[in-house]
Amino acid sequence: MKYTGTTFALLGAATAVKAQLIRLGGVNTAGYDFTVYTNGSFTNNAETPPAWEYAHFSNEGANLYRIPFAWQEMTPTLGGPINLTFFYENYDTTVQAALASSPNAHAIVDLHNYARWNGEIIAQGGPTNEQYASIWSQIAALYGNNDRLLFGIMNEPHDLDIPTWAESVQYAVNAIRAAGATNYLLLPGSNYTSAQTFPTGAGPYLLNVTDPLGGTEKLIFDVHKYLDYDNSGTHAECVTNNTVVLETLVSWLRENGDRQAILSETGGGNTASCELYLGEELAYVKSAYPSLVGFSVWAAGAFATDYILSVTPNANGTDQPLWIDAVRPNLPVP
Ligand SMILES: *[C@@H]1O[C@H](CO)[C@@H](O)[C@H](O)[C@H]1NC(C)=O
Numbered sequence: 001m002k003y004t005g006t007t008f009a010l011l012g013a014a015t016a017v018k019a020q021l022i023r024l025g026g027v028n029t030a031g032y033d034f035t036v037y038t039n040g041s042f043t044n045n046a047e048t049p050p051a052w053e054y055a056h057f058s059n060e061g062a063n064l065y066r067i068p069f070a071w072q073e074m075t076p077t078l079g080g081p082i083n084l085t086f087f088y089e090n091y092d093t094t095v096q097a098a099l100a101s102s103p104n105a106h107a108i109v110d111l112h113n114y115a116r117w118n119g120e121i122i123a124q125g126g127p128t129n130e131q132y133a134s135i136w137s138q139i140a141a142l143y144g145n146n147d148r149l150l151f152g153i154m155n156e157p158h159d160l161d162i163p164t165w166a167e168s169v170q171y172a173v174n175a176i177r178a179a180g181a182t183n184y185l186l187l188p189g190s191n192y193t194s195a196q197t198f199p200t201g202a203g204p205y206l207l208n209v210t211d212p213l214g215g216t217e218k219l220i221f222d223v224h225k226y227l228d229y230d231n232s233g234t235h236a237e238c239v240t241n242n243t244v245v246l247e248t249l250v251s252w253l254r255e256n257g258d259r260q261a262i263l264s265e266t267g268g269g270n271t272a273s274c275e276l277y278l279g280e281e282l283a284y285v286k287s288a289y290p291s292l293v294g295f296s297v298w299a300a301g302a303f304a305t306d307y308i309l310s311v312t313p314n315a316n317g318t319d320q321p322l323w324i325d326a327v328r329p330n331l332p333v334p
């Protein structure tokens, strides 16, 4: 939500009113992250997510687009300047297409590097916190003060020391605020941003991350959850609707200062099992707003329509069965 005159008036009233995002729902539009491996290496096969998809999905009620990119694509040198040619000709062109697709459209600027650069972990043998914060200072200067642009400060950290990672998160938050940006920030835990391990794993550490703006309403926890048997998001069949995991997360959020989380990756195959279970999961997410701000399904964008988790529309403009049966009924504007 933007700070309108009304919001300021409410903030001035006796009852405290939190800044709050509207309920969000949509899709990851992948491409600029092709091919970042889980070790943070990148083999320079980025592709541009087709711009027409944003209007297509927004017309159906979507209002959230997560737009992943490779760290190495944005800053070819670790800790160095953003490649402004790439930024303006490619990445920002995509972001602006997403934002222009509806007045309520939001985008997540997603640094898709698993807390790593070329195999090495931030502040744990690899890039320094200063080098990590550098890209966010620069993005903050380019994209600051827009509540429709959320900063996904890191995709899927894994296999790292959590207390040290929480320090890196705080470092990035401070750098973004020091650059003057007031955007909502998505804070990721470990285990590939697992929703399941969050309350007992990284959650207690990330609760202690503070916002120089004051309050915590602009610090939203980032979680992922798939529905296949090993929670990897690599199988066409789904075996769970994740209600137990998400209920546990929501209870934890409510018990810990009424915090919020966003399910920024979930999804399944175009199969009967996923059409059932993903539909149930997203219905639960919808019912748990505002503890759960919303969801973005993995994935459309530059993925082909035959990718195992594809919700990329067909060339003739029709949607995939999973989108029609499970996602579309749970979008914010049905
Ligand atoms: C910067 O981005 C442009 C456009 O994607 C690309 O052609 C160029 O090679 C990039 N520069 C570096 C140093 O990677």
Ligand SMILES: *[C@@H]1O[C@H](CO)[C@@H](O)[C@H](O)[C@H]1NC(C)=O
Pocket: 037, 038, 039, 040, 041, 118, 119
């Ligand atoms: C990262 O993983 C890829 C794919 O498995 C591999 O080819 C590459 O050598 C790895 N890079 C590093 C730095 O370990």
Ligand SMILES: *[C@@H]1O[C@H](CO)[C@@H](O)[C@H](O)[C@H]1NC(C)=O
Pocket: 158, 159, 160, 161, 162, 190, 191, 197, 201
């Ligand atoms: C979650 O991640 C932490 C830190 O990387 C690790 O110690 C722990 O074993 C992981 N838990 C599971 C269930 O994979």
Ligand SMILES: *[C@@H]1O[C@H](CO)[C@@H](O)[C@H](O)[C@H]1NC(C)=O
Pocket: 204, 205, 208
């Ligand atoms: C968070 O901060 C509180 C207050 O300083 C402290 O008691 C607690 O141990 C911290 N939590 C973690 C997981 O470090």
Ligand SMILES: *[C@@H]1O[C@H](CO)[C@@H](O)[C@H](O)[C@H]1NC(C)=O
Pocket: 241, 242, 243, 280, 281, 283, 284
């Ligand atoms: C999820 O599955 C469980 C067990 O089958 C069921 O009880 C529950 O109602 C389902 N949740 C939703 C939101 O449909």
Ligand SMILES: *[C@@H]1O[C@H](CO)[C@@H](O)[C@H](O)[C@H]1NC(C)=O
Pocket: 314, 315, 316, 317, 318
């Ligand atoms: C649109 O394309 C899909 C995939 O090729 C096909 O299955 C479907 O029948 C087409 N629908 C129409 C209305 O042309």
